[in-house]
Amino acid sequence: MSEANMSERAAVSIRHLSKSFDDVEVLRDVELEVKTGEVVTIIGSSGSGKSTLLRCINWLEKPDRGSIHIAGQRIGVHEDGRPMPVRELAKVRAQTGMVFQGFNLWPHLNVLHNVTEAPIHVQGKSKREAEELATALLEKVGMSHKHDSYPNTLSGGQKQRVAIARALAMQPEVMLFDEPTSALDPELVGEVLAVIKDLSAEGYTMVMVTHEMAFARAVSDQVVFLEKGLIIERADPETFFTTPKTDRVRKFLENHDTPSPA
Amino acid sequence: MNASAWHMLLEGALTTVWISAVSIAIGVVAGLVIALIRLARIPIVDQLLVLYISVARATPLVTLALFIFLSAPDLGLDLNRSVAGILALTLNTTAFNAEIWRSAFRNFSREQSEAAMATGMTPWITFRRIMLPQMVITSLPGLVNEMSFLIKGSPAIAVIGIVDLTRVTNRISAVTYEPLPPILVAGALYMAIIGCLVWLQRLAERRANRLAM
Numbered sequence: 001m002s003e004a005n006m007s008e009r010a011a012v013s014i015r016h017l018s019k020s021f022d023d024v025e026v027l028r029d030v031e032l033e034v035k036t037g038e039v040v041t042i043i044g045s046s047g048s049g050k051s052t053l054l055r056c057i058n059w060l061e062k063p064d065r066g067s068i069h070i071a072g073q074r075i076g077v078h079e080d081g082r083p084m085p086v087r088e089l090a091k092v093r094a095q096t097g098m099v100f101q102g103f104n105l106w107p108h109l110n111v112l113h114n115v116t117e118a119p120i121h122v123q124g125k126s127k128r129e130a131e132e133l134a135t136a137l138l139e140k141v142g143m144s145h146k147h148d149s150y151p152n153t154l155s156g157g158q159k160q161r162v163a164i165a166r167a168l169a170m171q172p173e174v175m176l177f178d179e180p181t182s183a184l185d186p187e188l189v190g191e192v193l194a195v196i197k198d199l200s201a202e203g204y205t206m207v208m209v210t211h212e213m214a215f216a217r218a219v220s221d222q223v224v225f226l227e228k229g230l231i232i233e234r235a236d237p238e239t240f241f242t243t244p245k246t247d248r249v250r251k252f253l254e255n256h257d258t259p260s261p262a
Numbered sequence: 263m264n265a266s267a268w269h270m271l272l273e274g275a276l277t278t279v280w281i282s283a284v285s286i287a288i289g290v291v292a293g294l295v296i297a298l299i300r301l302a303r304i305p306i307v308d309q310l311l312v313l314y315i316s317v318a319r320a321t322p323l324v325t326l327a328l329f330i331f332l333s334a335p336d337l338g339l340d341l342n343r344s345v346a347g348i349l350a351l352t353l354n355t356t357a358f359n360a361e362i363w364r365s366a367f368r369n370f371s372r373e374q375s376e377a378a379m380a381t382g383m384t385p386w387i388t389f390r391r392i393m394l395p396q397m398v399i400t401s402l403p404g405l406v407n408e409m410s411f412l413i414k415g416s417p418a419i420a421v422i423g424i425v426d427l428t429r430v431t432n433r434i435s436a437v438t439y440e441p442l443p444p445i446l447v448a449g450a451l452y453m454a455i456i457g458c459l460v461w462l463q464r465l466a467e468r469r470a471n472r473l474a475m
Contacts, residue, residue: 060376086384094382104377107473108395118381121391150472163377170381 010069011036011174011205012057017066019052019229026052027063028229034174034222039206041216041237044226045252050209053226054178057207058096059089070095071173094122097167101179103159105151105166111138112147115166122170130169137165141195157188161195168199175199177208213256217241225249263443267434271444274430275451281344281426282413285351289412290405292352293359297367300360311360318357323418326350331422347419355412362404366397396473402466410456427451 012034019027026049034040042050055061057068059076068075075092077083084092105114115134119125125133138144141161151159160180167175177196181189193215200206200219210216216223216237223240225233225248233240233249244250263271296311318326327350334341341349370393378388417428425433431448435441 058380060380090379090382090384093380096380098377098380100373100377100380102373104373106374106377106392106396108399108469117391118378118383121387122382152472166377166381 010034011038011071012207013067013069014053014057015067017053017056017063017068019049019056019061019063019065026229027056030066030226030229030231032224032231034205034207036173036205037203038221039200039204039208039219040222040224041220042207042209042224042226043211043213043216043252048226049229050226051178054176054207054209057174057176058093058098060098090122094118094170095173096176097170097172097174098176099160099163099167099178099180101182103151103156103163103183105159105163107151110148110150111143111154111162114151114162115169118166119169134165134169137168138162140168140198141165142191155188156184157191160184160192164192164195164199174205174207177206177210179209179211181210181212211256213241213253225252263434263438263440263447267438267444268447270430270434271427271447271451274425274427274448275455277425277430278413278416278427279455281347281351281419281424282409282416285348285355286409286412288348288352289355289359292356293361294363296356296360297363300364301367315357315360318353321354323350323354323415324421326354327419327422343419343422343424346422347424350419351412351416354415355408358408358411359405362401362408363397366401367393369400370397399466399470399473402470403463406459406463406466410459413455413459414452 010033012032014030014032017027017030017032018025030053032040032053042053044050052061056063057070057075059068062076067077070092073092073095075084076089106117109117112131112134115137116125116127116130119130119133120127135144135147138147141164143158143161143165146154146158146162151162154162164175164180180196181192184192189212193212196206196208197215197219208216208220217240218237220237223235223237224231225240225246227248233244233246235245240249241253244253296315300308300311327347330350330353331341331343331346334346374392374396375388378392379385383391417426420426420429427448431441431444434444438444
């Protein structure tokens with residue numbers, strides 16, 4: 001199969017991705033393929049480049065070299081190397097939905113309008129259509145009762161669930177989760193993980209950076225371990241968590257209370 | 263004071279209000295445009311804007327109004343008094359507003375705009391739908407403050423012959439020889455105008471509470 005052909009079939013296809021901040025190489029020749037319906041978890045210690053990798057996928061960070069395709073479409077630059085105009089870039093970005101560590105809800109809009117904003121103003125959906133969709137999504141994340149609340153009145157777990165609904169509202173090819181539970185109080189982590197788990201069961205394609213090992217083991221199809229910008233191990237979750245190939249991963253898992261099989 | 267004095271006072275108040283309102287409307291938008299242009303940091307353009315802002319902020323309104331009105335004929339411009347007055351007030355207030363908007367841009371959370379871009383919004387939609395509504399709310403105290411400064415500074419345009427709310431009191435007392443009543447009424451009218459602004463500000467503050475995350 002040719003390379004182009006493979007990119008067309010994958011939800012996300014990352015090739016030879018490299019990125020430096022000043023003199024520090026944060027990503028080195030990263031290759032990653034996410035098939036439609038697959039859940040890929042990126043694991044690594046802080047500073048390993050995992051958030052940067054995730055943020056490159058929707059071009060919030062510009063990689064220095066390499067290519068990223070979302071559902072066969074190149075993001076950020078054209079195949080001939082020309083930078084992509086902002087409108088075109090926004091179109092490809094709309095194929096991805098992102099959930100941030102810090103929620104990043106828009107405080108001037110209530111819960112419902114946080115979810116309808118992009119469908120109305122990016123996709124040009126009618127207000128009614130967007131609100132029907134938003135209501136269904138808020139139902140899915142268990143937040144429909146708060147549709148007219150403002151973000152500052154919500155708990156962290158509630159905010160993150162709204163943020164998930166907001167990202168889903170654009171019906172993206174792939175959902176990107178950047179440490180979605182790291183900013184939450186421990187007792188609120190569960191409600192957010194439950195929502196993400198439901199999504200994986202429904203067949204959403206997801207790429208996730210997380211420190212929740214038990215969760216990663218339970219929902220992932222593929223686990224990728226990043227160390228100093230290099231993918232040093234990738235495997236299915238069973239293999240990854242029970243028989244890691246490298247000492248580095250073994251050590252990492254020891255420090256992270258390797259979960260028992262769910 | 264007789265009926266014609268009252269009539270003159272109200273006309274003066276109207277002059278102050280409409281000239282100020284036009285200057286405020288242009289000044290708020292122009293200040294935003296300048297702040298936007300300055301974000302791009304275009305060489306030379308940026309320096310010119312900085313120069314304009316420092317000159318406009320350092321020049322007394324009376325001087326500016328006189329300068330514009332008197333230099334216009336030399337530049338081949340036929341400015342009537344009102345246009346010259348509006349120009350002076352606008353040039354002055356725009357410079358202050360540009361700084362208010364610029365600090366709103368600087369303080370705007372990058373995470374907020376990243377969240378917008380991540381949903382596929384273009385920079386323009388992000389600005390219009392996500393940044394601007396929040397910037398308006400956070401900047402309003404500063405902007406309203408500047409608006410009330412402009413209104414209170416507006417008597418300066420009397421120097422080029424505009425009969426505003428302050429100037430008109432002079433005219434009335436020149437006839438009645440009683441300077442106190444018209445000036446008291448003028449003071450009350452100024453307070454009423456500024457009161458409207460303060461009310462607007464209170465409305466904004468109530469909305470601003472929501473932004474405190």
